[in-house]
Amino acid sequence: MSEHSTSVGFYVMIFIILLLLTATTVGAAFINLGPLNPVIALGIATTKALLVVLFFMHVKGASEKMIQVVIMMGIFFLLLLLGLALADYGTRLWS
Amino acid sequence: MATATLPVTERENYLNKEYGIRSWLFTIDHKRIALLYLLSVTFFFFIGGLFALLIRLELLTPAGDLVQADTYNKLFTMHGMVMVFFFLIPVVPATLGNFLVPIMIGAKDLAFPRINLMSWYLYVIGGILIMHCMLTGGVDTGWTFYTPYSTAFTNTKIIEAGLAVFVAGFSSIFTGLNFIVTVHRMRAPGMTWGRLPLFIWANYATSIIMILGTPVVAITIILVAAERLFHLGIFDPKLGGDPLLFQHLFWFYSHPAVYIMILPSMGIISEIITCFSRKRIFGYKFVALSSVAIAVLGFLVWAHHMFVAGMSVYAALIFSFLSYMVAVPSAIKVFNWTATMYKGSISYTTPMLYAFGFLGLFTIGGLTGLFLASLGIDVHVTDTYFVVAHFHYIMVGGVLMGYLGGMHFWWPKISGRMYPEGWGRLAALIVFIGFNLTFFPQFILGYVGMPRRYWQYSPEFQVLNVLSTAGSTILGVGYLLPMIYFLWSMRYGKQAPDNPWNAAGLEWKTSSPPTTFNFDETPVVDFEAYDYENIKDTDDDGGAH
Structure with missing residues (x-):
């Protein structure tokens, strides 16, 4: 596991990014983008899932x-x- | 005096090492947790059985005279929920699996003993929730929670029942996780993948399904709750949702869940048939890998539950084809078990009688599954008693026969006592007769058009229904008998030697019952599984290798 991913500050940063992305999902729900709505929502959700898997679940750097x-x-x-x-x-x- | 020759009561083992309720409730010994599970699942088996009895009593006459229609809906719902989520899914992995997985691979315990205990507590919390739900009104949707009825119409306790299933689901995820890590990391020296007992392969494959499938049903339940509580449009067409989406998500887990139930029993059958045929298993690799194949293919067939629900005909064709595919590894197992018995030295002990029962009943259940996988016949028999008979042949005829066979086979190891063989054989016979009398008439009922889930029916169906109800009481006696004589044997049964069946496998090389850490020294495995050709018949203390 790489060094930077073990510090508390790093996890807090990921957590804040996740919160921001959640806020973006909520914000995007108020804007009518037609067929782009589900694309954006799913895109954000996938990014969040990736962040959780890579960093919180320590998959990035796992050998x-x-x-x-x-x-x-x-x-x-x-x-x-x-x-x-x-x-x-x-x-x-x-x- | 050598430890192995001391009487059961004097030798230290996992049962007499500590006493008192705390030593059980805070235990992290996989064998004690297995017994905690055994008590809990047996309790729920009898609760579920009670509902079954009431259903069969109502169906004794064509009129709805014993209970009201609403009550009947709740009876079959609670019967299904209790039996599926609180009995059939945990029954073999959490009891025999918990007890045997570490011993069979030569380990001291599971990889995560505390998570193992936590899994039991989660099961109990789920169990308390479902009991509370039942006692305060119950649910009437069927165990399948189909939307939009479950989210928009019924006034029964959907959320609480869903929560119970959700929590119990995590207990099975924990069990699966524990088994996978244990099999990967804790095998004794020499216990290669090619030497693993088939019961281990079966539980390993089951664990894959538990881990990959259970979260999906958990999410689905959350979505049902979200739609019911907050009117989010997910499944309800009025809110822009799609009811078939629920069925896709629900069956993505719930069809593989059938394999969670049957695979461990198949593992048991492999152990029993080799032992009582005194032969090496025919085609070890095929039987082992067919478990994994069933686990994977089992995830590709779910929509055969939805053929008449309005899904795409083209997708239905794909799912029909894939459903036929899953029959292949199942058939491999049945053929290989049969080939194992060929020219074997077969003894008709109680476990073997259950194994015979399993072979016949599972084959009937499996073949009628092919009827249901073919689109044309499925249209005719969907939602009839044909389906009810089919899945009971798998879940009761298959899973329970395997479980009871396994309980008899390993009871000497678990309790250190022998059960009465005569009573055992009699009970096996009663179960077989009672089972067929209960469920075979239901194939005919379904084929001639009796729908499932109704509390009244046309009078021409009565004779077959009376037969079925009569059979269910015989079956009930068949299930009560082992419970009585197992309890009796704990006090009065003959002391079990370490290896009463002269069987292969590490579990028979340790004492009966085992000590807390299973083995005094870590065993070294230098023999193949089921090496019966090299076990002398007269040897009764653990296989001469």
């Missing part, structure tokens, strides 16, 4: 292969959920 395998599995199963559910939503109107 163990096993951690990478576990993370990849999580992402793989999330893609399964999204992909197969979208197989329904994407084709529902065809019939």
Whole structure:
């Protein structure tokens, strides 16, 4: 694990960034951007999730292969959920 | 006198090392936690069984004469919730799994003993919540919480029941996490992945599902609560939501949850069949990896629960195909167990009788699952008793037969006492007969059109319903018997030797019951799993290698 990620100040900084991003999500909800609304909301949510996984869960800098395998599995199963559910939503109107 | 020859009462073991309620409630010994779980899941089994009995009594006659329609809705809902979340999901991993996973791999305990205890406490908190929910009105949505009924219409205790399931879900996440880390990090020297007992492989695969699937159902429950409390439009079409989204999310967990239930029982069956056929398992790698394959493929099939719910026909085709795929690793197991028995020296002990029962009932349950995976037949039998019969053949015929087989197989190790073999065989027979009498008629009922979840039915369905109710009472007796003689055996049973079945596996090389840290010295494994060809038949103290 790299040195900088263990200091308390670093975690506080990540925490503040997360709060700011939450505020951005709330703020963006008041602006009508049409089809961009979900794109922005999901983009912010993904960024936040990345921050949590990389820093709070110590994935960034982790050298163990096993951690990478576990993370990849999580992402793989999330893609399964999204992909197969979208197989329904994407084709529902065809019939 | 050598320790191994001292009577059970004199030898120090995990049961007599400490006494008193505190020594149990604050224990971090995986074996004691397993027993805490055993008591808790047995309690919920009988609560769930009581609801089942009331359901069957109501269905004895075509008229709705025993309970009101609303009460009936609550009965089948609470039966499902208690049985699925508080019995079937934890029953094997948290009891036999907790007890055996460390011993079978030659470890002193699980990797995180305190998290293990915490998992039991979470289970108990969830259990108290569900009991409170039941006693103060209950829920009537079915165990599936389908929206928009659950979020917009019902006045029953959705949030509390959801919270109970949410909390209990975390207990199973903790168990899964503990098993995965333990199997990776704490195997004894020589216990390679290729030598792991198949019960371990099965629990490992189960743990993957627990960790990957359970958070999804937890999030789904939060979304139901958010829509119900704050009217956020997620599932309710009136608010811009999609009810099928709930079903996608719910079944993403709840279909793999069936494999959380059945996989550990499959692991038990592998142990029992090899032992009582005195043969090495046929195709070790295939049986082991089929558990992992079931765990992964099990995540790809969920929408077969939704074929008639209005989902895309094209997606339904994909899910139908994928559902057929999951039958392949299940069939590999059944064929390999059968091949293991071929030319084996089979003994008809109680655990083996349960294993036979499992093979037959799981096969029927699995094959009728293929009926339901095919789109045309599914349209005909969706929401009928055919479905009820199918999943009970898997969950009761499969999971419970495996669990009871395992309980009998390892009871000498757990308690240090033998159960009465004659009574054991009789109970196994009663369970098998009672089970088939209860659930086989339901296949026919469903096929001829009796819908599920109604408290009244057309008179022409009565004969089969009477058979089913009669069967359920026989089944009830079959379940009560082991509980009685297991309790009896704790005091009066014959003392169990360390290896009463002359079985392979590290758990049989330690004392019965084991000491707190399982082994006096860390065992070194220099033999393959199920090396029955090299175990002498007369050897009764732990397999001569």
